[in-house]
Amino acid sequence: MATKTVTCTVNGKERSYEIDVRSSLSDMLRGNAGLQSIKHGCDVGECGACTVLINGQPFNSCIYLAVWAQGKEILTLEGLSDPKGAISDIQQAFIDEGAVQCGFCTPGFIMSSIPIIESETPMDRSEIKRQISGNLCRCTGYEKIVDAIEKTQKKRIEERKQHTAN
Amino acid sequence: MYDFHDLYEPNSVQEALQYKKQYPQALFLAGGSDIFIKLREGKLSGCDLISIFALDELRGICMEDDGSILIRPLTSFTEVAMHPLIKKHIPVLGEAVEQIGGPQIRNIGTIGGNICNGVTSADSASTLKAYDAVLELTSLEGIRILPYAAFNISPGKVDLRPQELLTGIRIPKASWEHTYGHYIKYAMRKAMDIATLGCSVNVRLAQDKQHVDRLRIAFGVAAPIPVRAVSVESKASGMKVDEQLISFVSKNVLEDVMPRSSWRASKEFRLHLIQEMTRRALIAAIEKAGGKLNGN
Numbered sequence A: 001m002a003t004k005t006v007t008c009t010v011n012g013k014e015r016s017y018e019i020d021v022r023s024s025l026s027d028m029l030r031g032n033a034g035l036q037s038i039k040h041g042c043d044v045g046e047c048g049a050c051t052v053l054i055n056g057q058p059f060n061s062c063i064y065l066a067v068w069a070q071g072k073e074i075l076t077l078e079g080l081s082d083p084k085g086a087i088s089d090i091q092q093a094f095i096d097e098g099a100v101q102c103g104f105c106t107p108g109f110i111m112s113s114i115p116i117i118e119s120e121t122p123m124d125r126s127e128i129k130r131q132i133s134g135n136l137c138r139c140t141g142y143e144k145i146v147d148a149i150e151k152t153q154k155k156r157i158e159e160r161k162q163h164t165a166n
Numbered sequence B: 001m002y003d004f005h006d007l008y009e010p011n012s013v014q015e016a017l018q019y020k021k022q023y024p025q026a027l028f029l030a031g032g033s034d035i036f037i038k039l040r041e042g043k044l045s046g047c048d049l050i051s052i053f054a055l056d057e058l059r060g061i062c063m064e065d066d067g068s069i070l071i072r073p074l075t076s077f078t079e080v081a082m083h084p085l086i087k088k089h090i091p092v093l094g095e096a097v098e099q100i101g102g103p104q105i106r107n108i109g110t111i112g113g114n115i116c117n118g119v120t121s122a123d124s125a126s127t128l129k130a131y132d133a134v135l136e137l138t139s140l141e142g143i144r145i146l147p148y149a150a151f152n153i154s155p156g157k158v159d160l161r162p163q164e165l166l167t168g169i170r171i172p173k174a175s176w177e178h179t180y181g182h183y184i185k186y187a188m189r190k191a192m193d194i195a196t197l198g199c200s201v202n203v204r205l206a207q208d209k210q211h212v213d214r215l216r217i218a219f220g221v222a223a224p225i226p227v228r229a230v231s232v233e234s235k236a237s238g239m240k241v242d243e244q245l246i247s248f249v250s251k252n253v254l255e256d257v258m259p260r261s262s263w264r265a266s267k268e269f270r271l272h273l274i275q276e277m278t279r280r281a282l283i284a285a286i287e288k289a290g291g292k293l294n295g296n
Helices: A025-032 A089-096 A106-118 A125-131 A143-165 B013-022 B035-040 B077-082 B084-089 B091-097 B103-108 B111-116 B123-130 B230-236 B243-256 B267-288
Strands: A003-010 A013-020 A051-054 A057-060 A073-075 B027-029 B049-051 B061-063 B069-071 B134-139 B142-147 B152-154 B165-171 B180-186 B197-205 B212-220
Touching: A013 A025, A051 A106, A057 A106, A057 B103, A089 A106, A089 A143, A106 A125, A106 A143, A106 B103, A125 A143, B013 B049, B013 B134, B013 B165, B061 B084, B069 B084, B077 B084, B077 B091, B077 B103, B077 B111, B084 B091, B091 B123, B091 B180, B091 B197, B111 B123, B111 B165, B123 B180, B123 B197, B123 B212, B180 B267, B197 B267, B212 B230, B212 B243, B212 B267, B230 B243, B243 B267
Parallel strands: A003 A073, B027 B049
Antiparallel strands: A003 A013, A051 A057, A051 A073, B061 B069, B069 B165, B134 B142, B134 B165, B180 B197, B197 B212
């Protein structure tokens, strides 16, 4: 089978992987990069458990050809921790709000929530729900997930305000 | 791992067409949100793919010298919805594609893929039909211009010749100017669902804002392919904007459709939806156009 070298930025570091051209991005990130936060859920782009950010936007890595990642910037849940390994505010908010039960969908939800909490325009609960509508959770009933995102969004807006004030 | 056989990665449209000539059995791969799913289901096992996804020349939206809005086929639904030209001149198209899937699907799904698939439920199809889009189909022999109205042949089958590639979707100026549209998607869920019925209506009012100058109505899932309600459109032309117009159009629109029963909905329910959605979308389009119903 044909193989190819794909060079891309993964969680801030430039990486090259030798892959089978038939690989999905989720295959490459789990198999070659060892990033196990990416879950193989439905594998057909319905559940969002494999969500990663590509150039800042959420994509289902299960229906994305690995060779397309050439030259792109990819962010996975592993890339959210600081260099010392401490988890980010959004991850902490998921814990604090009880937004995690079995945890399988959590990395995907957190990646889908990054554009929301980084957005300059605040989103209300219904818009937050629209933004996470490509992710499925069978445990929590979603409300606590929305709570966690809403809380972190407010915190980030406050932080940006203080930053500008200083 | 996807179960395809060979992958060709052209660096230009020209190269893509040469691959297609050399390997006629190979499929063009755009965003993959249909092809990868069919591969996972085993329906395309062993196929060969020509990936055009990296061809940025097929991406983007611009206005041409004559005022046509040109949408390149690889433009994602998110890009269509966010684009200033679409927001300004054809907002209804952005509103329609915003109802597809969820954010991840809208980031990968392309407007060209949506219409080349030829399914009746495609959310972009009815609005593009309702705006008389014109397609640019490119082969090594040259460019063929085809009205989108003539593109769908039967479910899943479109008038795309074996060595052709869709390279542009144009909305002529006369088609969008002074024109206001509204799209309604009826589905069981607000996201990640396929339309039970889609209805796109747009209207251009006469200068007095009290008469219809041009009305266009298109549906998804009201027939085996996306369709226009041509007979009621022409009858409505010149009519006064009032409640009578609304009931005339929503009643007579049934002459132009032939929905079927499927597991999503019965034929009878679809006929009901067609009338009700036409009524609501027409009222919304008239209001957007500055028309007033009953002097309100």
